[in-house]
Amino acid sequence: MGLIKLFILLVLAYIAFVFWRQMKAAQADKRRAAPPQQPPKMVRCAQCQLHLPEHLALRQDDKWYCCSEHRNVDQQD
Template sequence: MKYLVLLVVLVLAYGWWRSQRRAQMRSHTDAARQGATRPLAAPQDMVACAHCGLHVPRTEALAHGANHYCCTEHRPPHAG
């Protein structure tokens, strides 16, 4: 008789654990769906550094004339 009670308790505990796990997976899936429906950021125009060739967004590049640079170290000293 005590083994039957133990078996029932184990089955109930397993059922509760599975229901909690399913709820957690469902909430994770819903959050992933909401994240996937967010609009993506608009693509940015990229330019290559005239010194090293690294591509950086135009908004972050340091411009000097027709050339663009990725950092102040790569910008020529006469560029100011």
């Protein structure tokens, strides 16, 4: 009776191992198939010269700003 339980345990362990390998292979395929991401375009704040991603910057006319305070200070000048 103990030998049957050992055999069943080995079979279940083998199935789990094969399943784990297939999952790892699928993850690796997804990583290889994904197109490389481009770094975000960086812009410089006209007031403090800080570089930040364009999608986080504020634009006024042809100038970029890191925050509304810097945009307002520059408009007052």
